[in-house]
């Protein structure tokens with residue numbers, strides 16, 4: 001009988017473990033927005049900066065890291081302390097811009113997140129309490145998003161204000177929010193920070209899925225769904241859960257930094273697939 005390729009210990013699992021083993025985490029972090037989060041010792045600063053970093057994590061990585069560094073420079077050594085004065089945040093970020101975001105969008109995010117920290121002790125506490133009550137990562141994320149919006153973005157109807165925090169109750173895959181969650185819950189392991197580990201079990205995490213991870217997941221047979229959405233995210237996570245039920249998202253960083261990810265095509269392509277470390281289990285080649 002043909003061995004289930006998606007079984008624990010099967011060929012796809014083995015290929016993903018190999019990618020984790022070969023990943024140069026330290027080197028790759030230099031090109032990842034999480035790099036900025038590691039500069040902050042105070043957990044409240046780190047939590048706030050992680051939310052900012054995940055919010056801008058789309059598009060060209062060099063540009064987004066530069067824009068993030070610029071915003072953080074403006075907010076001073078402790079963004080959480082600066083955010084205790086909303087007018088100071090608005091002044092500091094005046095003129096800042098990144099793709100669909102204008103300064104008011106990022107300022108609203110920072111001010112709203114800081115307000116949650118002051119009311120609940122940390123964003124992690126609010127999230128953990130909501131998760132314990134609802135047993136739903138999506139609902140807990142939605143409650144966090146509602147609280148941050150209420151504190152800083154509720155008056156803005158701009159495109160950037162809508163995009164900076166997507167609605168976890170909708171169909172969006174919420175890639176950036178799930179990335180924030182991964183950074184906060186997993187670890188500490190040199191990449192993810194583990195600041196919320198006491199509030200949230202890693203088994204509950206969902207894998208952050210962008211267009212590239214979606215395409216790769218289809219090519220590995222982790223999902224057949226044609227479009228990225230929260231259902232696709234749940235399906236891919238479920239497949240990864242077979243390999244590691246306690247920590248299905250631990251494959252994410254290595255996959256994101258696989259090198260081939262940006263080039264991964266939707267069909268067999270000898271040139272673009274050359275040197276791909278998962279070619280042996282890709283359904284176009286296996």
Ligand code: SF4
Nearest residue numbers: 219264273276279282
């Ligand atoms: S072999 Fe090609 S199509 Fe398959 S996962 Fe690798 S890059 Fe993508």
